[in-house]
């Protein structure tokens with residue numbers, strides 16, 4: 383029997399009842415409501431390329447697609463999933479054109495899981511542009527992109543950023559559309575209580591991590607300036623991360639390079655500019671610990687600006703003192719310590735078949751139980767993730 387595949391981002395949506403644990407970044411005491419002029423919006427791509435504004439949701443989508451149109455040999459766009467309100471969670475995949483037999487590690491940057499922490503969103507768009515436009519002219523960046531597959535998700539919580547309005551970030555909030563904190567929404571390691579309210583944005587990210595093995599990643603936030611390395615669920619004396627020494631060295635390099643350009647950078651939490659998460663504030667169900675524990679991904683939490691909704695006139699200054707560190711952090715993946723156990727999820731469960739190549743038209747997915755039809759005719763190209771019979775399935779539409 384044939385039937386249409388059900389897209390499985392329909393997850394359990396009951397609100398959680400467990401206690402919430404907030405970092406200080408939930409309540410930056412100095413933050414005042416900003417005058418509208420401080421959050422100037424780019425309403426065209428040309429305005430966005432002046433790099434002194436935040437994009438409207440439409441300009442954000444336009445820019446991500448523009449990268450692919452301008453650099454088709456260097457990048458493609460994945461759709462990680464969709465938000466509660468149907469906005470896209472996108473990832474730009476940047477891969478250099480050099481042919482090599484060496485397996486390139488996958489590196490992942492993701493920002494703004496808290497929808498009102500806007501600086502990283504801007505950073506990631508500017509980083510995409512810098513990497514792509516420098517390939518072939520900068521030896522440093524060319525070598526990097528020829529050795530590492532770089533995945534960049536600028537906006538993990540689009541409903542929180544564009545609350546009720548695609549044309550402004552002034553209303554942005556921490557939570558998703560169901561008022562759930564997405565960085566308290568991941569399965570917690572070490573046998574903690576299971577979650578019963580995993581949100582569509584979280585499930586999509588879990589599926590994306592299942593389908594790629596990210597060796598190293600970072601999740602960008604705002605509200606402080608500090609590099610927060612694992613674990614978040616424990617203090618370092620209770621349970622140090624097995625790579626604590628490596629993390630400290632990576633963080634030290636990041637902060638030192640920022641301070642070459644701005645001596646006052648990364649001083650809001652402590653003198654070092656980095657800290658084991660639990661020593662700052664213990665939280666549970668964050669993405670960092672989930673990625674480290676369940677995926678062997680070396681992920682840390684970057685708090686990149688003391689002000690969450692950084693005024694647009696300050697964006698370029700922040701970029702200028704952190705951009706070198708952000709690029710250097712990607713390079714760290716080439717010397718990342720090997721975890722003792724790595725699990726790589728296949729694109730398809732072994733007993734599933736998909737045909738034909740889903741460039742256009744309908745796709746047939748054959749499982750041991752069923753034959754299903756999926757129609758991507760009117761959908762844009764990119765990666766689509768589904769669950770069929772409980773198994774993650776990846777379809778790349780070219």
Ligand SMILES: [Zn+2]
Pocket residue numbers: 407496499565603604605
């Ligand atoms: Zn945050």
